[in-house]
Amino acid sequence: MLETFHILVREIEQDRSLERPEQLRERVRAMDRLEDVVWHEATETSATYRAALDKLRRRAQSRHAALAEVQQRLCGAVRCAIVQGAGAHALRGWLHHDDLSEPWGYDHLDALIGDVLSLDEPAEAIAALERDMVFYQPTPVRHVLDLIHRARLRRDDIVVDLGSGMGHVPLLVSICTDAQACGIERESAYVDSARRAAEALHVERATFLAQDVREADISRGTVFYLYTPFTGDMLRQVLDRLHDEARRRSFRIATLGPCTPAVASEPWLRAAGEPSADRVTLFRSVS
Ligand SMILES: C[S@@+](CC[C@H](N)C(=O)[O-])C[C@H]1O[C@@H](n2cnc3c(N)ncnc32)[C@H](O)[C@@H]1O
Numbered sequence: 001m002l003e004t005f006h007i008l009v010r011e012i013e014q015d016r017s018l019e020r021p022e023q024l025r026e027r028v029r030a031m032d033r034l035e036d037v038v039w040h041e042a043t044e045t046s047a048t049y050r051a052a053l054d055k056l057r058r059r060a061q062s063r064h065a066a067l068a069e070v071q072q073r074l075c076g077a078v079r080c081a082i083v084q085g086a087g088a089h090a091l092r093g094w095l096h097h098d099d100l101s102e103p104w105g106y107d108h109l110d111a112l113i114g115d116v117l118s119l120d121e122p123a124e125a126i127a128a129l130e131r132d133m134v135f136y137q138p139t140p141v142r143h144v145l146d147l148i149h150r151a152r153l154r155r156d157d158i159v160v161d162l163g164s165g166m167g168h169v170p171l172l173v174s175i176c177t178d179a180q181a182c183g184i185e186r187e188s189a190y191v192d193s194a195r196r197a198a199e200a201l202h203v204e205r206a207t208f209l210a211q212d213v214r215e216a217d218i219s220r221g222t223v224f225y226l227y228t229p230f231t232g233d234m235l236r237q238v239l240d241r242l243h244d245e246a247r248r249r250s251f252r253i254a255t256l257g258p259c260t261p262a263v264a265s266e267p268w269l270r271a272a273g274e275p276s277a278d279r280v281t282l283f284r285s286v287s
Pocket residue numbers: 133134135136137138139161162163164165166167168169184185186187190211212213214226227228229230234
């Protein structure tokens with residue numbers, strides 16, 4: 001194992017191309033691999049082995065720090081462009097959404113957007129989840145880009161993320177499109193983080209409500225997004241609310257994850273294409 005780590009660290013040390021900002025994917029991958037070395041548990045007790053492993057860990061840490069600095073500079077520049085109102089241009093060139101072959105897990109796009117949005121982890125305790133509520137995890141950025149691309153959002157669209165967590169989806173929609181976006185999230189600590197990020201980035205078209213989706217005002221949304229925020233009876237209640245709304249006007253729903261088959265079986269919705277839990281499915285309401 002030490003020999004493998006040695007070759008890996010040396011390769012990453014020597015690969016100067018990783019310092020070029022545009023090598024985002026490769027750099028993030030290299031940083032992940034360096035972390036594997038840093039956090040590797042010693043498997044032998046001999047002093048020579050431990051000394052060699054420590055030395056490798058220090059080299060890995062130092063190279064990781066150098067690459068992290070490149071990332072910070074890159075994200076600083078992107079943040080600056082967003083604050084100055086460059087919108088989608090700020091991220092153009094960085095965000096390619098073409099590869100959805102690996103539906104789950106996070107990648108270099110999530111690393112970039114995580115740094116760009118700089119969402120601070122809530123300091124306060126998170127309220128316990130009620131039955132049927134799904135714990136917080138953000139939509140992988142490539143799916144948000146896929147949603148943005150396929151929904152062809154316009155200035156008069158209002159995207160409502162039902163169970164928005166720390167707000168990745170509304171923030172990205174507002175940065176990358178002319179549409180407005182609203183996140184509804186019952187955990188106020190997440191909502192506070194999302195609001196702070198929107199304010200710091202001067203993203204005014206993203207708003208956040210600290211409310212339960214079952215009670216919040218949904219009368220303005222034109223696209224409702226669900227990254228399986230709840231299941232069972234709660235999903236049923238929310239689908240019934242949306243169905244009531246659909247009797248008054250037409251709108252779209254976008255889903256990702258295990259809630260997709262349940263949404264697809266609603267007779268008042270028509271899917272665009274074959275519904276799949278593994279990628280965003282778009283539906284239109286029919287009266
Ligand atoms: C799987 S996460 C999705 C986060 C976000 N939509 C995203 O894609 O990045 C589900 C979120 O829904 C929230 N949630 C669950 N039930 C809710 C409810 N009834 N009202 C509002 N938020 C809810 C959870 O607190 C959690 O943050």
